[in-house]
Amino acid sequence: MTDDLRRQPSAGRTALLKLAVVAVIAGAALVSACSQPSDSQQPGAQEQQQAAGEQARKEADEKAWADAEKTGTVAAYTAYLQNFGAGAHVSEASQRIVALNEQARKAADEKAWADAEKVGTAAAFTGYVQKFGSGAHVAEARQRLAALDEQARKDADEKAWADAEKAGTAAAYTGYVQKFGSGAHVAEARQRGAALETQGRKEVPSIDIQKTCQAAAGAMVSLMGGTTTEQDVNACLDSEQKARDQIVKDRATYSAADKRQCMRTDVYLPSYVEWLTCLEMERDVRKMERPEQFGAGPWTLPKVRPAINTAGR
Numbered sequence: 001m002t003d004d005l006r007r008q009p010s011a012g013r014t015a016l017l018k019l020a021v022v023a024v025i026a027g028a029a030l031v032s033a034c035s036q037p038s039d040s041q042q043p044g045a046q047e048q049q050q051a052a053g054e055q056a057r058k059e060a061d062e063k064a065w066a067d068a069e070k071t072g073t074v075a076a077y078t079a080y081l082q083n084f085g086a087g088a089h090v091s092e093a094s095q096r097i098v099a100l101n102e103q104a105r106k107a108a109d110e111k112a113w114a115d116a117e118k119v120g121t122a123a124a125f126t127g128y129v130q131k132f133g134s135g136a137h138v139a140e141a142r143q144r145l146a147a148l149d150e151q152a153r154k155d156a157d158e159k160a161w162a163d164a165e166k167a168g169t170a171a172a173y174t175g176y177v178q179k180f181g182s183g184a185h186v187a188e189a190r191q192r193g194a195a196l197e198t199q200g201r202k203e204v205p206s207i208d209i210q211k212t213c214q215a216a217a218g219a220m221v222s223l224m225g226g227t228t229t230e231q232d233v234n235a236c237l238d239s240e241q242k243a244r245d246q247i248v249k250d251r252a253t254y255s256a257a258d259k260r261q262c263m264r265t266d267v268y269l270p271s272y273v274e275w276l277t278c279l280e281m282e283r284d285v286r287k288m289e290r291p292e293q294f295g296a297g298p299w300t301l302p303k304v305r306p307a308i309n310t311a312g313r
Contacts, residue, residue, distance in 0.1 A: 058088070065089040074100045106136070113137040122148045154184070161185040169245035170196040200248035204272075205265045209240040212269045243272035247279065258282040 061084050068080040068089075077093040077100070084090065109132050116128040116137075125141045125148070132138065157180050164176040164185075173193035177186055213236035220232070251259075262278035264270065 060084075061087040061089070065093075068093065074104075108132075109135045109137070113141070116141065122152075156180075157183040157185070161189070164189060167245075168196075168249045170200065170248065171241065171245045196248055200244070200251075203251055203259075204244060204247050205263055205270075207240070207244075207265065207270045207272060209237055209244075209272065212271055213237050213240065215269050216271075240272045243276040247272060247276050250279075254279045254283055255286070258286075 064080050064084055065087065068076040074097050077097045080087070080093050081090060081097075087093075112128050112132055113135070116124040122145055125145045128135070129138055129141050129145075135141075160176050160180055161183070164172040170193045173189040173196070176183065176189045177193070180186065183189075213233050216236055217232045247254075247263075254262075258279055262282065263275050
């Protein structure tokens with residue numbers, strides 16, 4: 001009995017110890033539960049948020065690209081690159097911009113060439129080459145320019161030759177040769193000029209126009225005062241040469257009597273200008289002395305019916 005009583009306190013202490021251990025374990029569990037993060041802060045939730053953000057970015061990228069493709073302009077693709085510099089279609093957008101710019105350049109090139117062909121002038125083709133130095137039609141434009149230059153040269157050559165033939169003087173043919181040294185009619189111009197010079201020397205007596213012009217200039221100084229200038233003498237020489245050329249050209253229109261009367265070398269200071277004036281005056285007088293188209297007369301007026309004369313009475 002006494003022993004039983006002695007054992008009872010020991011059993012009570014054991015029970016208390018068990019209760020204390022349980023309490024400690026429960027407290028530790030509670031503390032551990034309180035220190036754990038919430039469900040929204042778990043690693044799985046963060047990954048879900050990141051995935052959702054990435055998906056939204058991709059969707060925005062695809063929508064922006066679809067809009068850019070729908071518009072299909074350089075400005076649209078450029079805006080896509082500005083907004084989505086690391087988007088999925090950056091490379092393609094850059095390629096589209098390059099392709100569109102090239103297409104626009106080609107279209108401008110073709111339009112400029114069409115305009116140049118429509119105008120068809122050297123200035124138009126030159127303007128095309130200057131604006132599109134590496135255009136598709138630069139070589140052809142240069143060929144057209146060369147052809148136009150050659151045609152212009154030929155046209156100028158033919159016009160100069162026509163003018164020389166119309167003038168028909170040795171000076172005119174000489175001027176043609178000087179201006180078009182490789183022209184189409186140079187050989188013929190030289191032949192005609194030489195023939196006219198030879199024939200002119202035979203038909204038109206030679207005058208020392210240098211002496212004549214010097215004396216004329218001196219006479220003008222005596223009358224008007226001042227000094228003789230080289231310009232005055234050169235102007236006189238030019239007039240004398242032109243008068244001689246005109247006499248040679250029109251020599252067939254002058255009568256032999258007029259030539260003998262006007263072209264005299266035995267007078268004081270003979271002058272081609274004076275000879276030409278004399279020849280043209282004599283020729284014009286002879287034309288005036290010719291009978292009219294209907295003869296020298298007398299003429300008879302046509303009869304008129306009396307009814308016409310009395311119609312107004």
